[in-house]
Amino acid sequence: MNGQSSPIWLMVFGLFYVSVMLYWARVAARENGDHETYFSAGHSLSPWISALILAGASVSGWFVLGGSEMIATHGFGLPAVLTAGVALALPGVLFFKRIWYVGQRLRLSSQAEIFRSYYESDFLVVVSTAIALLFAIGFAGLQMRVLSQMMALLTDGLVSPLGAGVVLGTVLFAGVVIGGMRAVGYFGVIQTVVAYSATAVLAGFALFWSGGFAALNSGLAELAARPDAASLFSIDGVIHFTSGLGRGGDPAEADTAVASLSLALAFMGFQASPLALKIVLSTRGGNGFGAGQTWVMAGVFGGLIAFAMAIIGAAGLVDPAMSVSGMLLKLQASSPWFSGWIFIGIAAGVQLLAGLALLTAGESLVRHVYKPYFNSSLSRRSTVTLTRIVIAVMAVVAMLLQSLTPVTLSALAGLALPLAFQLWTPLLGVTWLRWITRPAAVVGVGFGVVGVILTEPLGYQVLAFLGLELPWGRWPWTIHSAAWGMAANLAAVFIISAITNRNVFGEEAVEIRRFLSGTLRVSTRARNLTSTAWSVGLAWVFLAIGPGLIFGNSAFGTLGVEGGSWRVGMPSLWAWALAGWVTGVGLIWFLAYRMEMASPYTTDIPAYQPPRRLSHDRRPAERERLRVLVIAAAAVFLAVAVVAFSFGG
Amino acid sequence: MPRLATVERDLLVFSIWAVLGLLGLGFLLEGLTRDAYPLALIGILLVVAGFVAHIIVNQIFGKGFRRGETALGIGAFGALALVFIAAWTAGELSMADYASGLTLFGVLVAGLVAYLATRHGLRGAFSQFHFKPGQDEGNDR
Structure with a gap:
């Protein structure tokens, strides 16, 4: 077998992937009855399916591409990447169970509907839709672009990046358009399992080529002897008061503890995004969220990030030729079957996210914006047809952006997670914090959005185009835009909640409050543990992803002129992050089960019957x-x- | 079995073979290409693990192999056997290839017999291949 025949294996596995995808799209379409349950799979996805695809969409594709790349180029200076499994599970534990019960009670199937019911806010509906759109076109599009380039590389130019983008986009579009949410759910299981396995196998190859785990860490220790290597293996202080990247701050200075903390906050945005809630609200039971977030997300996928992704990144750090693309090229020359399978695995992870994002954005645009505001007489069948057309348009736009305007694509992608994180405050208002008033939630999100945009390249570049030069760049003070946005968001929420009437809510919001406080009332045992939960949670945040990370610089060894002297055979920060992951899984379990935030609870939930109103033209x-x-x-x-x-x- | 349970069982089966089956195939090809029997053996073990996982899933969902699965399995077995015999007669097999092929077919045949014997008993296993004319073949087990 030689390198020239290798694209054949990629194509064989690609054809296999497309065949399986089309099979499941057909199964889903038949169960959907074409359009009846297109958007939410009839709320019938099994809890284990939801748990898997939530974890798969959150982690598999973009972490193996972006996370490993981050470690390969910047080292271990942002340990929040390594503990991201726990950071991603935290909002899941906080929100999913209660949101699912709210959805069941009011028969809602998306985040936009929840905001409309609870806050009666058009603004929040539009923000939720815009965020779904950013995920579909920017966030997923950027990953699809990386995949397209990788595919062009693996086929030795036989398929151009544009051609690869068209192929990948068409495959993605076909699956989503035919089968809707049910196809995303069904095929998502296979995509997640293959993506997870491919990442683990790629990490195995990275270890094999590095000579084993000990040899890999020896390479890291040697690398640490370089005079400029400190930034690769240590946190560079708690905070740097720089003006931000692009305004005098340079990338190395972003390796601070608050940069890590604010990056973790951005990760937490995904589980508050309309994408994650789409899965939650398409689930048939609310009893799987505890296990899903604790064992699947924080446990298995957290471990995958902390070990497999870190190993792939570390191999690239020691030898830049061992990047993900480099390893796939190397495999392609000697074992093209493995190269093809691993590429398809990574592509599967990205396509899961992209498919979910396209569906959610398409539904939001048509069902939650166009139909209620501009064409309320649209039939169910026409709504589905129009959504399919919108999905096609979005797929084409994403493909064009990937090829023609990668800088814009990157700027849009950078907004998705921090903006989604701004939805924490309205979600907290719905689920836990009854004192957050409607005006406070709306204005808070507005301030949050402005805060994010003004600290991301898109914002200051747009303002520069209009003639207004901001004195700061990206991530001023080494703080991620997610945290800047949330600071503005929280300030507005606190102030406005304090000065507005807390009892002015619509009928459906009152019903949600009554239902949650009655049905999901936490037990006395859990209430007695509240102070313990706060203490443990804050301690974990401080030590594992917050300012306490600087202790990780030397907790398990030191850096010297002879290189790294690490007591546990691996960089101290990596070991610190692993400890953070293990304790984080414990924290998630404690919150989910002992604090009853995501524990199983079985009860019949009758649909809420709203009072009849006269309909008018x-x-x-x-x-x-x-x-x-x-x-x-x-x-x-x-x-x-x-x-x-x-x-x- | 309810439709949703069937779908979930099929999803698990697809996932198992998409990972263990294709990875096993990869190691088998690697072993054959490099004349490395241990690598081929890893591939064979992965295929066996795939079968074991498939049987466990079947047991959990109270179902046997579906007709399509049986046909695909026997077809794949036949195609592999044909390739192996063709390569053997052409004299292009190294000792490692020869041993790998024999191990694969031996393990698959032994596994099939063991599966049928444990599931149906020795007499019943034989009867699985002994259809009388007009016998109802509607059972998908």
């Missing part, structure tokens, strides 16, 4: 709304053009 108002939208869009465009012409460039 909404078409004139919808037509007027459309007219106002067009005029407003034209006015904004003109204003931007005039400002840019006058001051920017």
